[in-house]
Amino acid sequence: NPLATGVASGPDQRLFDLGKWPLERWVEECFDPGTPHEIVIESIDAECRDDLSRNPDRTATARIQRRAVGAKVFEGAIAGNPAVFFCRDSRVSGGATGDLEGRKYVAACYYAFLRDVPLYVWNDGAGANVREGMIALNRAAQGFLMNALIGRPVGYHRFREVARAVEDPVLLSLFDEIDRSFGFPLPEHASGRPRSFVSVAVGVGSATGLDVYGSSQACIQIMLDAEQSYRALTGAGVIRAVTGESLTNYEIGGARVMGRWTGTVDLVARDRIELMRHVRRIHNLCSQRRHDRVIARRGANVDALDEGFTDTILTESQVVANVDAGSFLPFKGEYVEAAALLGGFARLGGKPVLIMGPRSDAGVRSFASLVRTKELLRSAAKMRAPRILVFGRRWYRAVEGEGDAAIGMQMDVVRELARPGPPRVHVVTRVDGLRLVTLNSQADATIYVRRATDTDNERRFAAQVATFQVDALHDAFDLANRLLGYFELRDGHVPVVPPAAPPRIPIDVAQPFDVVVDVIGCVFDAESFVEFHRDDRAQGGSTLITGLATLDGRVVAVIADQPKHGGGPDAPGTEKFRVFMEFVERNRFPLVMLSNAPGFVPGTKQERLRIQQIGGESLDVNALSTVPVVSVVLNQNFGGRQIHAFSRFLRPGVVYLTLDRTILAVMGGPAAFDLFHGRRYRELAAVGKGGEAEAMRNEFLDEFNRKALAGADAASTGAVDWTVGGADALRDHIMRALLVAISKAVAPVDSAG
Numbered sequence: 001n002p003l004a005t006g007v008a009s010g011p012d013q014r015l016f017d018l019g020k021w022p023l024e025r026w027v028e029e030c031f032d033p034g035t036p037h038e039i040v041i042e043s044i045d046a047e048c049r050d051d052l053s054r055n056p057d058r059t060a061t062a063r064i065q066r067r068a069v070g071a072k073v074f075e076g077a078i079a080g081n082p083a084v085f086f087c088r089d090s091r092v093s094g095g096a097t098g099d100l101e102g103r104k105y106v107a108a109c110y111y112a113f114l115r116d117v118p119l120y121v122w123n124d125g126a127g128a129n130v131r132e133g134m135i136a137l138n139r140a141a142q143g144f145l146m147n148a149l150i151g152r153p154v155g156y157h158r159f160r161e162v163a164r165a166v167e168d169p170v171l172l173s174l175f176d177e178i179d180r181s182f183g184f185p186l187p188e189h190a191s192g193r194p195r196s197f198v199s200v201a202v203g204v205g206s207a208t209g210l211d212v213y214g215s216s217q218a219c220i221q222i223m224l225d226a227e228q229s230y231r232a233l234t235g236a237g238v239i240r241a242v243t244g245e246s247l248t249n250y251e252i253g254g255a256r257v258m259g260r261w262t263g264t265v266d267l268v269a270r271d272r273i274e275l276m277r278h279v280r281r282i283h284n285l286c287s288q289r290r291h292d293r294v295i296a297r298r299g300a301n302v303d304a305l306d307e308g309f310t311d312t313i314l315t316e317s318q319v320v321a322n323v324d325a326g327s328f329l330p331f332k333g334e335y336v337e338a339a340a341l342l343g344g345f346a347r348l349g350g351k352p353v354l355i356m357g358p359r360s361d362a363g364v365r366s367f368a369s370l371v372r373t374k375e376l377l378r379s380a381a382k383m384r385a386p387r388i389l390v391f392g393r394r395w396y397r398a399v400e401g402e403g404d405a406a407i408g409m410q411m412d413v414v415r416e417l418a419r420p421g422p423p424r425v426h427v428v429t430r431v432d433g434l435r436l437v438t439l440n441s442q443a444d445a446t447i448y449v450r451r452a453t454d455t456d457n458e459r460r461f462a463a464q465v466a467t468f469q470v471d472a473l474h475d476a477f478d479l480a481n482r483l484l485g486y487f488e489l490r491d492g493h494v495p496v497v498p499p500a501a502p503p504r505i506p507i508d509v510a511q512p513f514d515v516v517v518d519v520i521g522c523v524f525d526a527e528s529f530v531e532f533h534r535d536d537r538a539q540g541g542s543t544l545i546t547g548l549a550t551l552d553g554r555v556v557a558v559i560a561d562q563p564k565h566g567g568g569p570d571a572p573g574t575e576k577f578r579v580f581m582e583f584v585e586r587n588r589f590p591l592v593m594l595s596n597a598p599g600f601v602p603g604t605k606q607e608r609l610r611i612q613q614i615g616g617e618s619l620d621v622n623a624l625s626t627v628p629v630v631s632v633v634l635n636q637n638f639g640g641r642q643i644h645a646f647s648r649f650l651r652p653g654v655v656y657l658t659l660d661r662t663i664l665a666v667m668g669g670p671a672a673f674d675l676f677h678g679r680r681y682r683e684l685a686a687v688g689k690g691g692e693a694e695a696m697r698n699e700f701l702d703e704f705n706r707k708a709l710a711g712a713d714a715a716s717t718g719a720v721d722w723t724v725g726g727a728d729a730l731r732d733h734i735m736r737a738l739l740v741a742i743s744k745a746v747a748p749v750d751s752a753g
Contacts, residue, residue, distance in 0.1 A: 011091040011133075020205055022273070023087035026122060027074050030276055031083070036076030041085075041107050043177055044069060044100050050397055051561055057545060068092045070125075071101045073108045075117070078280060081196075084112040086123040090205055095125030097210065099464055102139020107174055109146040109199075113159060114184045116194040118286055119150070120279065122202045127209025129420065140210040142171060147217035150199055151382040154173035155423065178347050180485035185588055195289045198383050202281060203258075203265070204275070207231040219382035220282060220331075221265040223314035224275050225255035231264070263335035266379065281329055286383065290350040291485040291494075295477060296439065298326030313392040314342050314357040318575040322477040323348050328355070331376055338368035343376045349481040357390035361430065363397040370396065370409040374416050383419040384486045388477075392430040395439055404410040418442050423487040423587065427476045431458040434465045444583060445483055445532070447476045463535040482530060486548045486555045492587060493553035497526040503727040507661065509635045514564045515545060519594060519634065523731045524549040528557065532580065537562075542573040548579040551592065552735045557584040557627075560594035561645075567597045569641055571611040576598075577644075578618040585625045585748075590738060596634040598668060619644060623651050626748045633658040633710070638667050648719055653745040655737040658710035659730075660723045665708040669701045676700075 012022045021029075026405075027036050068564040070092035074085045086108040097105070105121075112119035145166070149159055164175060178184060181501040201218035205228055212231050213222055223229060232253035238253065239245050251257070259268035269275030298320070320326045323346035330344035341364050343356035356376055358364045373395075380387050389395075396410065417424075417439065426443040428434055431454060440446055446467035450459070463468060470476050503522040506513055513519075520529050531537075531547040545560040559577060561567040569577070584591055600611065624642065631646035631654055643649075644662060648656040658664065665672070673681070677700060684693035707713050714720045721740075724733045 007112040014078065015090070019226060020090075020124065020228055022091070023072060023089055023122060023124075025677075026087065026204065027076070027085060029272075029281055030085070031074070031076035031078060032080065036074050036085075039073040039108075039111065041073070041104060041174070041177070042181070043174060044104050044107070069100045069104060070095055070098070071104045073104060073111070079285045079287075081283060082115070082117045083283060084108060084115070084117050084119045084123060086119065087122040088211075089128070090124040093126070093129060093131075095205070096129040097125065097136055097140060097143075098129035099135045099139055101129075102136065102143055103170070103174055105143050106139075106146050106171060108176060109143075109150055110163065110178055111182065112199075113150050113194060113197055114156065114211060115182075115374075116197050118196060118198045118200065118283060120200045120202055121212055121214070122204060123207045123215060124205025125207060125211050137210075140214075142166065142168070143210075143214060144217065145215055147199070150197065150231070151217060151219060152385050153381065156194070187681075196287050198282075198286045199429050200279075202275070202279070203229055203231060203255075205229055207253075208235055209233060212253075216264070219379055220267070222269060222275065222278050222282075223255045223258055223265040224269050224272065225259075227254070230254045231258055245716075247667045255586060259332075259334045260336050263332045263338060263368060263375070266331040267329075267336055267570060278352065281327070284327075285329065285345055285347060285352045288350075289352065289488075291488045292324075293482070293485065295322065295349050295481050296324040297321065312359065313361055314359055314390045314451035316342060318473060319344075319346065319355050322474055323353075323355070324350065331379065332372050337366040338372040340364040340366065341372050343371040343372060345380075345383075348388075348483060351484065352383060352385045353484065354385050354387045354737055355365075355370055355390065356387070357427075358392070358395060359426055361392040361394075363391070365397040367406050367409060370406065370413055373411065374413045377413070377416045377421075381416075381419070384422055386422045386487060387424040388427060388480055389439075389443075390427040390429070391433055391436075391439075392428070393432040395436065397658075414438060420586070423484060425480045425483060427473070427480065428466065429473070431462055434462060436585055444487075444587065445480075447479055449473055449476050460539060463539045464541060466535070467532050469535045483548070486530070486589075487587065489550075489555050494525075494550055494551075495553075496553045497528075499523065499526050499731070503730050505634055505659070505727045509663065512564050515560045515562050515594060515596065519730075520545070520549065520558060520560060523734060524551050524556075524558070524592075525553065542570070542576045543567070544569065544573040544576050544578065545594075549591065551731075553740060554738070555589060556590040556738070557591045558594070559591065559645075561596045563596045569597055569600050569644075574611065574614050574618050574644075576616070578621050581618070581621050581625060585621070585627055588627060590628040590742060591630070592734060592738070593629060593631040593646050594634060595632065595637045595642070597637055597641050597645070600639070600641050615640070615644065622646060625651070626653060626746050628738065628745040629654045630737040630741050631656045632730070632734060632737075633662045633664065635659070635661070636663040636668075638663075638665055648721065655741040655744070656719065656721050657737055658714070658720055658723050659727065659731055660709075660711060660725055662710040662723070663705060663708045664710050664714040665704070666718065669704040669708070672704055673697055673700050 017020050070089045072089060074167045076083060086105060100136050103198055108119060143442055149162055164172060198220065199218045200220045200222065201215035203215065203223040207215060213234050215231065227250050230249045230253040232249055236247055236249045236252060239247065248414055255268045258264040262547040267278050269278055288622050315329060319328045328344055328346045332338060340359055342359050345352055345354055354376060377387065423444045424442055426446045426450065428446060429449045434448060445467040447468045447470060448462045450469055450471055470479060481497065499522045501522050504513065529547055529549040531545060537543060543562040543565040545562055547556050547558050549556060559580060637645060646654050648654050677696065681693045681697060711722050
């Protein structure tokens with residue numbers, strides 16, 4: 001081998017002769033020059049050195065071969081961003097995993113996760129070390145636990161809690177050693193979740209037995225297409241002895257089988273150069289995660305691409321034109337019979353996202369496409385990557401007489417969609433796609449791309465069902481980026497741009513005003529409010545306002561009554577309230593509730609629309625929710641609506657504010673007068689004593705309104721935390737109240753901790 005002749009040692013030369021590279025060569029070629037260094041775990045690596053002194057009668061070579069650790073851990077930089085490599089060393093016991101190798105793998109996972117650095121596991125091994133027996137299997141089991149933990153969207157505290165619950169003093173001592181040696185937990189990791197960590201299995205040699213399962217647990221799987229690179233639970237020799245089949249290891253589990261026929265690996269590299277290119281692209285995808293308000297498009301003509309909307313729903317060209325730097329990395333792209341599905345990862349506004357959908361309006365119909373759908377969703381969950389699903393009339397087109405395997409896989413896909421995970425946005429390009437209830441029910445937002453050929457009925461239906469509507473595919477990607485940015489920034493802050501003017505709330509409660517323009521636009525950060533279901537409201541749907549905004553740089557959910565149209569909540573509005581509140585709780589957004597309602601809309605129509613049951617369901621959701629809530633009453637709120645809109649007594653974690661002039665009562669003054677004195681009023685009026693009747697009425701209303709002021713009855717009963725002198729100060733008081741609410745918030749009722 002010209003790369004090694006006259007330079008490599010005997011074991012290294014044998015690897016070169018087999019067409020492989022020693023692990024040090026991969027480290028040298030992948031990391032930026034001068035950055036890699038080996039991470040030494042003293043309790044593991046020292047055992048090799050100590051064995052020399054304990055066994056002085058053995059030859060040095062024998063002692064080292066017996067006790068050398070068949071794995072190494074390196075840290076360095078790839079394109080300037082840190083990375084950790086765990087490398088199995090096939091020069092030591094064929095790369096088999098024993099006690100020391102198992103401990104070192106656990107240490108690498110623990111270190112990389114807490115450092116929030118991508119972990120690349122380079123596989124060229126031989127499964128469990130047969131000579132070491134059960135201890136090798138025990139360490140493998142602990143490795144599987146770490147794989148499962150680091151592949152879930154858990155926070156640092158939860159990760160450490162589970163890792164340290166193992167009943168193994170050796171591992172607990174190992175964790176303590178890493179904490180001491182590297183200063184964990186780091187202060188910046190005291191809260192939140194890892195942002196850059198991802199586990200990547202890189203197959204460059206043999207992987208058998210337990211190593212195969214470990215690779216399948218990784219977030220991303222890459223494999224080199226070479227004769228000596230394969231994955232098989234049982235090798236060719238065992239298969240030949242048991243079944244009589246005469247196949248090579250490559251024919252059993254080489255890259256062509258794993259990529260093309262089973263769809264097991266995500267990316268296949270034709271040679272070492274392409275493999276290193278894959279590593280760098282993945283590293284660029286996952287590192288330095290952030291949110292940019294604008295997609296860094298490469299400059300393609302997105303309008304021209306949008307005009308190609310016929311029976312083609314999603315093409316690679318359209319994706320490339322709508323993501324950062326035009327860089328899209330398809331996953332499982334070589335999987336036979338799954339080509340009808342386009343799927344892969346890209347950066348959108350600085351963050352990694354999964355973009356996936358059928359290429360045509362006919363949807364997908366193969367078992368392989370269902371497998372690919374499920375596994376890409378799982379990869380996104382493990383990578384903590386938001387998901388954008390693009391489709392037309394259908395996602396999956398069933399085939400008559402399809403077997404139980406296809407039906408079972410459909411059920412798996414549905415379960416995967418229902419499982420809690422990263423945010424999911426659906427981009428729908430045909431009205432019929434909005435009717436896919438099972439598919440759309442768990443989406444965080446649905447964006448419908450309007451078509452010039454839509455009928456009036458289709459447009460009305462789309463307005464009622466879709467969360468948002470846009471006119472072009474590139475508009476859908478821009479909106480998706482803005483929405484996903486709010487999810488990305490839940491635990492952080494964005495630059496603050498204060499509103500240009502203070503809120504404008506009329507003193508006369510009977511005077512209508514636009515809560516979006518006059519309050520929301522003047523309380524929350526400038527231009528930050530994104531309204532949900534605005535098109536439905538514009539076409540006569542519920543007047544309740546819902547959406548996301550930022551307040552002093554913090555992302556919050558907003559629910560508001562709309563006095564411009566009366567403000568009275570009805571059955572459709574209460575249902576909209578419940579659905580949005582479930583979204584808020586699921587995604588852990590703090591809530592600012594702006595109430596200004598005369599009470600629930602009365603009448604037989606509302607009763608026929610099931611207002612009682614709808615209201616009860618909504619109360620359940622509100623009372624059991626646990627997100628921090630700032631409940632602000634502007635001019636008025638009455639009766640059950642005052643409770644429903646997050647009364648301070650409804651549940652913990654609510655801070656309740658009003659203006660000084662706000663009216664809070666069981667019912668409005670005129671209705672209360674009619675209830676108590678209506679008969680007497682009418683009697684006086686009937687006998688010509690209208691002046692006396694009016695005086696009685698005015699006296700009652702004056703006394704009623706005095707008692708109903710927020711600073712009176714409500715304050716004395718503890719219903720109000722504090723009142724605000726004027727609308728000009730409302731933003732500052734809501735910001736203060738939000739911090740109080742966050743400090744009072746409780747854990748979710750069904751939380752596992």
